[in-house]
Amino acid sequence: MNFNALADDPEDTQHSLAQRAAAASRSTWVSVGVNIVLTIAQISAGILSKSQGLIADGIHSLSDLIADFVVLFASHHSKKDADEGHPYGHQRFENAASLALGVLLLAVGVGMLWSAVLKLQAPDSVEKVHITALWVVGVALVAKELLFRYMLTVAKRVKSSMLVANAWHARSDAASSLVVGLGIIGNLAGYPILDPIAALIVGFMVAKMGWSFGWDALHDLMDRSANDEEVEAIRRTLMDTPGVSDVHDVRTRKMGDMIVVDAHIEVDADITVEAGHDIAVEARQRVLQRHRVLNLMTHVDPWRRPDLDHDTPVAPPPA
Numbered sequence: 128m129n130f131n132a133l134a135d136d137p138e139d140t141q142h143s144l145a146q147r148a149a150a151a152s153r154s155t156w157v158s159v160g161v162n163i164v165l166t167i168a169q170i171s172a173g174i175l176s177k178s179q180g181l182i183a184d185g186i187h188s189l190s191d192l193i194a195d196f197v198v199l200f201a202s203h204h205s206k207k208d209a210d211e212g213h214p215y216g217h218q219r220f221e222n223a224a225s226l227a228l229g230v231l232l233l234a235v236g237v238g239m240l241w242s243a244v245l246k247l248q249a250p251d252s253v254e255k256v257h258i259t260a261l262w263v264v265g266v267a268l269v270a271k272e273l274l275f276r277y278m279l280t281v282a283k284r285v286k287s288s289m290l291v292a293n294a295w296h297a298r299s300d301a302a303s304s305l306v307v308g309l310g311i312i313g314n315l316a317g318y319p320i321l322d323p324i325a326a327l328i329v330g331f332m333v334a335k336m337g338w339s340f341g342w343d344a345l346h347d348l349m350d351r352s353a354n355d356e357e358v359e360a361i362r363r364t365l366m367d368t369p370g371v372s373d374v375h376d377v378r379t380r381k382m383g384d385m386i387v388v389d390a391h392i393e394v395d396a397d398i399t400v401e402a403g404h405d406i407a408v409e410a411r412q413r414v415l416q417r418h419r420v421l422n423l424m425t426h427v428d429p430w431r432r433p434d435l436d437h438d439t440p441v442a443p444p445p446a
Contacts, residue, residue, distance in 0.1 A: 151290055154281040155198045158297065161274050162192040165267050176257035178314070179246055180307040180325040181264055183239050187300050187333060188267070190235040194228050198293050218383025218421065222347040225292045229341025232296065236334025243327035253319040256311055264308045271301035286419055287384050292340050299336045303329040350380040357418070361388060364414050370394055370406035372430040385421035388414065396429030403427045 169185030172178075201224030246253060275298040282290030310325025352358065358379055365374045373393040379386050392410055394403045407425040414423045 150281050150285045151287060152199060154278050154290065155195050155293065158274060158278060158293065159192065159195045159199075161270055162188050162195060165270060166192055168263055169267055172260055172263040176260035176263075177254045178256040178260040178307075178311055178322055179243070179253075180310045180322045180329065181256075181260045183242070183326040183329050184264065184267065184300070184303055184307045186239065187235065187303055187329065190231055190333075191296055191300055194231055194293060194296055197224050197227050197231070198290070200224070218385050219348065221287065221383040222344050222381070225344035226341055226348065228292050228296065229337045229339070229344055232299075232333050232337025233341060234337070236330050236332070236337055239326060239330025239333060241330075243323050243330055246323035247320070247327065250320050253314075253323055255319055256314045256322060258315060261308065261311045261315065264304050264311060268301055268304040268308060271297055271304055275301055292344075295336065295340075299332060303332055306332070347381045353379040353381065353386050357386070361386075361414055361418055361420065362390075364417055365390060365392055365410050368392075368406065368410040368413055370398075370402075371410055376426075382421050385419055388420055388423045389426070390423065391426045391428050393428045393430035396431050 165188040166185055169181055169188055171185075173181035173183075173185055201220045275294055278290060278294035278297055282294050306328045307325045310321045310323075310328075313321030313325075353361075358377055361379070362374050362377050365371055365377070371392050371394060374390060375393070376389070376391045378389045392407060394406050404427070407427050411423045411425060414420050
């Protein structure tokens, strides 16, 4: 999932940090409730029905539960106001949380892969599972898919990459439940080896998603810029400000799900410093109102009409 897809409509009015934090908390507590039930049901049923795939799926749900608490922790801290030590606020707690989610998923995926490989090395030890496992995995699949759709809707509404990461974590659970279900069906049909193979596939899926989330979050923590479409939209807003003749050197960097912008704007060289300052203030206000921009620093450059040659020396008056 590309987090920059959150900027599909970059001119939407930005949501307040309080609104985003409230939405994150509400949707995440829903996820906590669902994952507690699924974790207990899947691991218990997996042990009783002798299904390694269902146990792996339950561990995946447990990792979701841990991830939910990481999100709640980050959401609580990211909404704090700016202070002397953090003049731009604490929004990067969200990037750090996304990185933590990625590392968690990667570790869980590698653990699943190792466990499945050990089982595949001793195929005679794989037992036939009970049909109860199939019913449990079916319920889990439906619950996870519904949870994913709910969380992704909230994440896109408030434009939160951290919530998108958590939503797709739920979708990865739904996909893993589907794979586990197929493995259980194969096991019941007389091919016991398909159950640990399903666990192996689930482990690979989880590890791959963890790598993707972690790598993406790492780039955001290293001041990755906003995507080209959003940068161009910000530039257009600056250009549309009355008094701005041109814009150049627009630079952006991610700060959580917000953006910090530096830009050079050109104004008429013949107006007063105060008038140029007023134009810069108006340009800043327009950008903050129309984009998910946390702060805009403008540098005012003088602009002269290109049809006038101001460097041509003026001839002295006749003696």
